[in-house]
Amino acid sequence: MGPGPSSVNPRVLKAMTLPILGHLDPQFFKVMDEVCEMLREVLHTQNHITVPLSSTGTGAMEAACANMLERGDKMIVCRNGFFGDRLGDIAERCGAETFILDFVWGEPVDLQVLSDALDQYGPVKAVGVVHAETSTGVLTPMPDIVELAHRHGALVIADAVTSLGGHDVRMDDWDIDVCYSATQKCLGAPPGLAPISFGPRAMEVINNRPSKVQSFYFNLKGLESYWNQTRAYHHTSPISMTYALRESLRMMMEEGIDNRIRRHARVAGALRAGLEAMGIDLMAPEGYRINPLTTALIPEGIEDTAVRGRLLSDFDIEIGGGLGQVRGKAWRIGLMGESAKESNVFALLSALEQILPDFGYEVASGASLSAAQRALVSYDDGGVLP
Amino acid sequence: MGPGPSSVNPRVLKAMTLPILGHLDPQFFKVMDEVCEMLREVLHTQNHITVPLSSTGTGAMEAACANMLERGDKMIVCRNGFFGDRLGDIAERCGAETFILDFVWGEPVDLQVLSDALDQYGPVKAVGVVHAETSTGVLTPMPDIVELAHRHGALVIADAVTSLGGHDVRMDDWDIDVCYSATQKCLGAPPGLAPISFGPRAMEVINNRPSKVQSFYFNLKGLESYWNQTRAYHHTSPISMTYALRESLRMMMEEGIDNRIRRHARVAGALRAGLEAMGIDLMAPEGYRINPLTTALIPEGIEDTAVRGRLLSDFDIEIGGGLGQVRGKAWRIGLMGESAKESNVFALLSALEQILPDFGYEVASGASLSAAQRALVSYDDGGVLP
Structure with missing residues (x-):
């Protein structure tokens, strides 16, 4: 129940025991095609280049920036959490002149601030946004941002690492230019691959850029000729x-x-x-909370690592600590992929009910469990989530 | 029996069905430590930073260059095959002024040529060499090259993708500065990770470089704090x-x-x-042939893909075609990791004996099999390999 990797279904684990095919074996090409076809469905896109990169999500973030940006290009990065921060760092390493827009960690991106920045710094090559911030549990709605960026002639790079499979991600309808994710969250596979998709505007940039992509490993033109019908060797697929x-x-x-x-x-x-x-406050504001990861503010006087240590040692439950600004201040509780199930909710709540009093934080026994139960019933009745 | 990935033992495949641990779970840290300890043994090194990168071997090539090189640094790349060519491409993308020394594909690197180049282009930051060229089947002995490069103040980046586990690779004795490999050849694991090790000179360069490493994903300082006792999050381990x-x-x-x-x-x-x-000539000269991969020159008049197609469809055997300059001219036959076994040798030779006559190439039935058998006996008797 950490911020990922999530638990993996035995069927998926068992799939890895299939004999190794060569990366240029026609039988493996069929596997590749099947994967791409399903990724397109999940991302709701027709984009031809919709493939799993041979890296984790951070590698996909780098692939997005390295292929889109050339030295001196301007990129605006919306930073409302740890991964926005990382996106800015990577854009800068790719040689872009990077403008970081800071938003309160725990709040979504403010459209007006972005609009002003696009006016002030334009023309901007790309805007980077994290759809679901795994560090704060905040969802930033995408369509308006994309519309705004495009109106200013900027591409949109969207990080859907934690949202894909746990929230609607409609690449074509929303007109996102580059979107990437990772396998170990709501997709339910082990970590190690990162789906990425490039839309028509992004492909045009790639096809017309005068300078070489600074990464060979993540160079899309090279990857494209392996993943399309040419099947030219680029690197050995995992x-x-x-x-x-x-x-x-x-x-x-x-x-x-x-x-x-x-x-x-x-x-x-x-x-x-x-x-x-249980009297524990949530970090993300209502209406902007992400499903796969809930951020809970650690009550006054409770020591973060001690509670997480007890959860792990006595209850076999892992939850995540805060990253960056919220280190020690919030817990990050994942319910993603195979791990997104009722029994995990009750196991954690019950464990917290048992542990917290030892730290001087009194909780009414069973109260959290019945509240959770009521919420489930209300959801199934089509009621509004509390 | 291609140039990798090699077949994987069921014990290794089964290991992947273990439940997913978190990348920051203390139990996973033990797995990491165990892996690093064994990698140090295989590489014969005490280097602290000896870790598997979350990429394939090509990613490790990029990691080596990106961490060692800064814009304007000079690097000499010895190109005697496809992977030397790739190394030069990557060094250039990392901003280095790259000097490519061309050697005949199928021959090892010539020390005198390298020595002259080091004199001519110096001071050079690094020399890149492929220990075992998977495209030509040629081994380039390392110790003299390292000694020569160090005498000129240059670091040595050695590609041991295909050699590690199939040949002696003695990182400390030979004094190599950066050495990397991949899991899917002689190490006997599936493709997807790339062991890499950095020696003291390389660490000094990393610790003192004024500019940021252009890759975040492969930035060693970030990776170091995850793999050393700090255990700071860098990216989600596969x-x-x-x-x-x-x-x-x-x-x-x-x-x-x-x-x-x-x-x-x-x-x-x-x-x-x-x-x-069978009358088939080998591409690599005697004394410089690599064990894990044999390059056979395709006899006159025989069509490369037709024979490989028959092997795959009728005999379930995959062998590799030529890459780059030797495309259509050579077969690349892998005997690596789990696939390095007698039965594979006899299966392939017998299949070729059956297939080649259909292409007008006559072979004496059984001749290749008995020659192989004699070679095995002679090896076991401590005799010299034919």
């Missing part, structure tokens, strides 16, 4: 991980993409209700 | 692949590193003898 991703995507297709998202919303609502019943 | 690498390294320790190398030498000798008995 074969077993690709099997795992295929199986996890098949499971998502069986469940239904919308059902998967609803499952995430349902258990997240229950967790939030339980925590609030 | 957990399942790390289990696989641990199991494959454990199997290598059980077999013994030297025994593993001898196994590769033994079957490679048998394959070479069999091919030569």
Whole structure:
């Protein structure tokens, strides 16, 4: 129940025991095609270049920046959490003149601030936004941001590492130019691959850039000729991980993409209700809370690592600590992929009810559990989440 | 039997079905420590930073260059095959002034040429060499090259992707500064991770470079604080692949590193003898042939892809085609890791004996098989390999 990797279904783990095929074996090309086709469905896109990169999500962040940016290009990065910060760092390493817009950690991106910045710093090549900030649990709605950026002639790079599979991500409808994710969150596969998709505007940039992409490993033109019908060798694909991703995507297709998202919303609502019943405040404002990860403000006087240590040692439950600015101030509780299930909610709430009093924080026994239960019933009745 | 990925032992595949641990779970730190300890043994090094990167070997090549080089640094790349060419491309993308020394594909690096270049272009920051060229099957002995480069104040970046586990790689004795490999060749794990090690001179460069490393994902200072005792988050480790690498390294320790190398030498000798008995010439000169991969010159009039197609469809055997300059001219036959076994040698030779006559190339039935058998006996008797 950390901020990812999430638990992985045995079917997905078992897929990795398939014999290794060569990365240029026609049978493996079929696996690749199947993976790409399902990734397009999950991202709701027709983009031809929708492929898993041979890296984690951070590598995809780098691939997005390295392919889009050339030395001297301007990029605006919306920073309302740890991963926005990372995006700015990477854009800068790619040689871009980077403008960081700071928003309060725990709040979504403010459109007006972005609009002013686009006016002030333009022309800007790209705007970088984190859809679901894993450090703060905040969702930034994308469509208006994309519309605004495009009106200013800027591309949009969207980080959907934690949102994909746990929230709607509609790449084509929302007109996002570059969108990437990772396998170990709501997609339900082990960490190690990072789906990425490039839209028409992004491909035009790539096809017309005068300078070489500074990374060979993440150079999209090279990757493209392996993933398209040319099948030219670029690097050796992580074969077993690709099997795992295929199986996890098949499971998502069986469940239904919308059902998967609803499952995430349902258990997240229950967790939030339980925590609030315990008197624990949530960090993200209502309406902007992400399903896959709930950020809980650690009550006054409670020592972060001691509680997390007890959870791990006595209850076999891992939750995440705060990153960056919120280190020691918030817990990050993941309910993503295979881990997004009722039993995890009740296991954690019950464990916290047992642990917190030892730290002088009194809780009414069972109160959080019944609040969670009520939230589940209310969700199933089509009621509004608490 | 391609140039990698090699087949993977079921024990290693099964290791990937272990439940996913968090990348910051103390239990996973133990897995990491165990992996690093065994990697140090395999590389014969005491280097603290000896870790698996979350990428394939090409990513490690990029990590080596990106961390060592700053804009304007001079690097000499010895190019005697496809991967030397790639190393030069990457060095250039890292902003280095790159000097490519061309050697005949199929020959090792010539010390005199390198020596002249070091005099002519110096001071040079680094020299890049591929220990075992997977495109040509040629081994370039390292110690003299390292000695020469150091005498000129240059670091040595050595690509041991195909050699590690199939040949002696003695990082400390040979005084190599940066050495990297990949999991899917002689180490016997699936593709997806890339061991890399940085020696004291390399660490000094990293610790004192004024400019930021252009890659965040491959930035060693960031990776170091995750892999050393700080355990600071850098990116989410590919957990399942790390289990696989641990199991494959454990199997290598059980077999013994030297025994593993001898196994590769033994079957490679048998394959070479069999091919030569069939009248097929080897590309690499005697004394510089790599064990894990044998390059066979395709006899006049034989169509490359047709033969490889028949091998795959009728005999379930994959061998590699030529890369770059030797495309269509050579076959690349891998006997690496789990695939380095007698039965593979006989299966391939027997398949070729059956296929080649259909292409008008007559072979004496059984001749290649008995030549291979004699080579095995001679190796076991301590005789010299034919």
